[in-house]
Amino acid sequence: MSLTTSHREPLAQEVTGKLRHAISSGLWAVNARIPSEQELMKELGVSRGTLREAIKSLAHAGMLEVLRGDGTYVRATSEIAGATQKLIGRYGNKHVVEVRLALDTQAARLAAHNATAAQKGEMRTLLADRRRAWDTNDTAGWVANDWAFHLAVARASANPLLAELYESFGNVFRTDLEAHSGGQGIGCPQEGHEDLLAAIEARDPDAAFETVAENLNE
Structure with a gap:
């Protein structure tokens, strides 16, 4: 460039x-x-x-x-990511989680309606890579693929503003993933998003919402 x-x-x-x-x-x-x-x-x-x-x-x-x-x-x-990072520092984890729940569930609903075949294929690849990282105890790879999957769902919503807002939380979401990965190997379960992808592929927004809500509440 x-x-x-x-x-x-x-x-x-x-x-x-x-x-x-x-x-x-x-x-x-x-x-x-x-x-x-x-x-x-x-x-x-x-x-x-x-x-x-x-x-x-x-x-x-x-x-x-x-x-x-x-x-x-x-x-x-981006400017929106910069502003978000400044704001996050002013609020507690509870507020961040509540915002994430709102973004994730709405992204899942919209992705169930709007995801293209190519986007679904990308999600399948990311989940396969995530599983391989879990199997080989590759924490960094697991975090990278988990985050990339979430971001792919947000982009598949076909709402560019929602996707940009979601991406602006990237640093704090990745930090949370790393914290939950555990000190000895990957502490999170091997499964996690297969049900969400199945709901998106079935074009079932209610099921997509429920699996995201259940996953985040856990």
Whole structure:
């Protein structure tokens, strides 16, 4: 991806958009340090002041964090994710779980109506990978595939706002998965989402809702 500017809009706004795209596209990963000011000034062809204005804007949105004397780090993939992470710190785990229950159950209902054949195939693959991780005691792989399955369900809802909101909770949801994985091997059960996938494949929104609610209540 090129960060070259075109001057078709206010320069600081255009630079902000270029930096935002580098983050949202995955070019710069979450928790990674972005290139130095000198590198970005050269690539973008802009002044230090313009670049800092763009970085300040994304830092205010929670997407970047500037650590004096160290560098600037990616903290969220979108403004909504940055805002969510700031808000989560103000509330207790009970409130986070309640919000997750609302998002997960609605995503499951909508996915049962709207999931495509390709999306269902992706879910089946993720559950197979999740099972293999459980069998081999691969905690990191189990967490990654479990989270990816949840996110796939949210995206299959065909509601892009719901999917983006769900993804914005990614850090806290993954941390919760890691906490429940146990200190000695994977503490969570091998099963977990096969019933949900079966309900989605059967286009049964009520069954999808019930299996998610039961899973989260446990």
